[in-house]
Amino acid sequence: MVTDGFITCLWFDDQAEEAAHYYVSVFEGSGSRVGDVIRYPEGSGTASAKPMTVEFTANGQKFVGLNGGPQFTFNEAISFQVMCDTQEEVDHYAARLTEDGGEQGPCGWVKDRFGVSWQVVPERLIEMFADRDPAKVARANEAMMSMRKLDIAALEKAFAGE
Structure with a gap:
């Protein structure tokens, strides 16, 4: 998939889905919404129910929240x-x-x-x-x-x- 512009990826420990819903609520309107949630696959060493990435749009800006662990803040x-x-x-x-x-x-x-x-x-x-x-x-x-x-x-x- 090719997209126009940039998508900002935000690295979270394990709060990507919570953050996506929060930012959409802060910036209501302007197309703000939570999109696809991709979960970690079985056998990945991470609980498969845990979101790996969460796509969201806040105030017209596209983001991906990544649950990447505590390595980066x-x-x-x-x-x-x-x-x-x-x-x-x-x-x-x-x-x-x-x-x-x-x-x-x-x-x-x-x-x-x-x-x-x-x-x-x-x-x-x-x-x-x-x-x-x-x-x-x-x-x-x-x-x-x-x-x-x-x-x-x-x-x-x-x-x-x-």
């Missing part, structure tokens, strides 16, 4: 950006991605309960950073650096010099 070297139009969206994704053992990090970064890193970013912040006035950009950046979950109103005030 996630770290911040790879993260997914969730671009948000409103503070309500920022609040929603920050809360959902940190529930049940996730954690809020600095500057809008979060780590979910599986250890996957996410950046919950207002689109407006990107617009501020693209402004031609370096003083405005510096103020917005300084404000962002002092935040955990990003606050669009506070970023706007800093950007405007208030």
Whole structure:
């Protein structure tokens, strides 16, 4: 099967199916769904009922969750950006991605309960950073650096010099 684009493979110890259902619930709509679940074959040394891979789509992005064992874990070297139009969206994704053992990090970064890193970013912040006035950009950046979950109103005030 040839597919357009890339499919991101996420290596889990043994939580791929749980993670797939979780991500589909966080990013409801936009074609989010769990697809094929392929189980380990008999005689593989792994319980045959255990999923080997789980295909899923979250927010229009294709993924495969692989139950590969504890050899590898996630770290911040790879993260997914969730671009948000409103503070309500920022609040929603920050809360959902940190529930049940996730954690809020600095500057809008979060780590979910599986250890996957996410950046919950207002689109407006990107617009501020693209402004031609370096003083405005510096103020917005300084404000962002002092935040955990990003606050669009506070970023706007800093950007405007208030």
